[in-house]
Amino acid sequence: MAPTPxxxxxxxxxxxxxxxxxxxxxxxxxxxxxxxxxxTGDLGNIEHLFDEPGFTFVEHDVSTYIxxxxxxxxxxxFASPASPKDYLEMPIQTLKVGSLGTHNGLGLARAKxxxxxxxxxxxxxxxxxVHPQTEDYWGHVNPVGPRGVYDEAKRFAEAMTMAYHRHxxxxxxxxxIFNTYGPRMRPEDGRVVSNFLVQALRNDPITIYGDGSQSRxxxxxxxxxxxxxxxxxxxxxxxxxxxxxxxxxxxxxADLVVEVTNSSSEIVYEAxxxxxxxxxxxxxxxxxxxxxxxxxxxxxxxxxxxxxxFDGLVSRS
Ligand code: UDP
Numbered sequence: 352m353a354p355t356p357x358x359x360x361x362x363x364x365x366x367x368x369x370x371x372x373x374x375x376x377x378x379x380x381x382x383x384x385x386x387x388x389x390x391t392g393d394l395g396n397i398e399h400l401f402d403e404p405g406f407t408f409v410e411h412d413v414s415t416y417i418x419x420x421x422x423x424x425x426x427x428x429f430a431s432p433a434s435p436k437d438y439l440e441m442p443i444q445t446l447k448v449g450s451l452g453t454h455n456g457l458g459l460a461r462a463k464x465x466x467x468x469x470x471x472x473x474x475x476x477x478x479x480x481v482h483p484q485t486e487d488y489w490g491h492v493n494p495v496g497p498r499g500v501y502d503e504a505k506r507f508a509e510a511m512t513m514a515y516h517r518h519x520x521x522x523x524x525x526x527x528i529f530n531t532y533g534p535r536m537r538p539e540d541g542r543v544v545s546n547f548l549v550q551a552l553r554n555d556p557i558t559i560y561g562d563g564s565q566s567r568x569x570x571x572x573x574x575x576x577x578x579x580x581x582x583x584x585x586x587x588x589x590x591x592x593x594x595x596x597x598x599x600x601x602x603x604x605a606d607l608v609v610e611v612t613n614s615s616s617e618i619v620y621e622a623x624x625x626x627x628x629x630x631x632x633x634x635x636x637x638x639x640x641x642x643x644x645x646x647x648x649x650x651x652x653x654x655x656x657x658x659x660x661f662d663g664l665v666s667r668s
Pocket of ligand 1: 435436530543546558559561624
């Protein structure tokens, strides 16, 4: 059995996924040090943790040298813009945090003899020609297209992580995260679930890009984070998909959002972004077999919980 890490550095810990992860780590008794430059993260996501024993926040850009005094058992690298809207607005920062940020995180982990955990992405599969996506699929990515800044940064991050593992012989974990949603997504982050829910709650037009036939598989944040914790403590070195295999077209998602929010929004169609993947669904065989992990929250239930969260924000604005 792998030892359970105790003092954990989370880069990007003030972000959507990072903040949920910190909460769970603290809840199981770990100490947590968050490094975040708050570019897409928000102190509001973690302010309720400031008084928790063992919680430290440091405002820092992890693309520059990082150092954390004292023992560290694991470095979890979650810092990065992750919504297409964000990474298209911050292409250089995205490339830097995926490359230099990963290198710095690995350097810290190595210096501390700590485990390194990389938040990678289903975007490494690009516009996949294998469906559903298994970890041994190498992907179909346009390196010079606009999305390349995120996809290639994460592919480099995976390569760097494996090189450190092979060359320096220390423990690494790589999670490939599929579309995840839930409370603490930013209402304006541009992702499909946040866009549709906010539009529906305001009875504004719901913007489908393209004809809505492209598909995604949406995982509720609590399930996703449960998968991270299982992987962190497991003995899998190569990449592991963590996502919900329930696959929906974007049109189906729009209809479900309208239903769940009881909205009078109309649907409008806008241009499909360049290189938008046509399909995406995780093959979770590895996670199920090696981690005993399976998502438990259906899309409708997750959307209801997320709508409640956005409802509070939308009615305040
Ligand atoms: N999308 C959409 N309307 C929106 C936002 C996104 O139709 O208002 C589409 C987008 O083109 C993509 C899918 O929804 O096909 C998922 O987009 P998202 O930005 O959430 O993440 P991606 O999976 O593309 O990284």
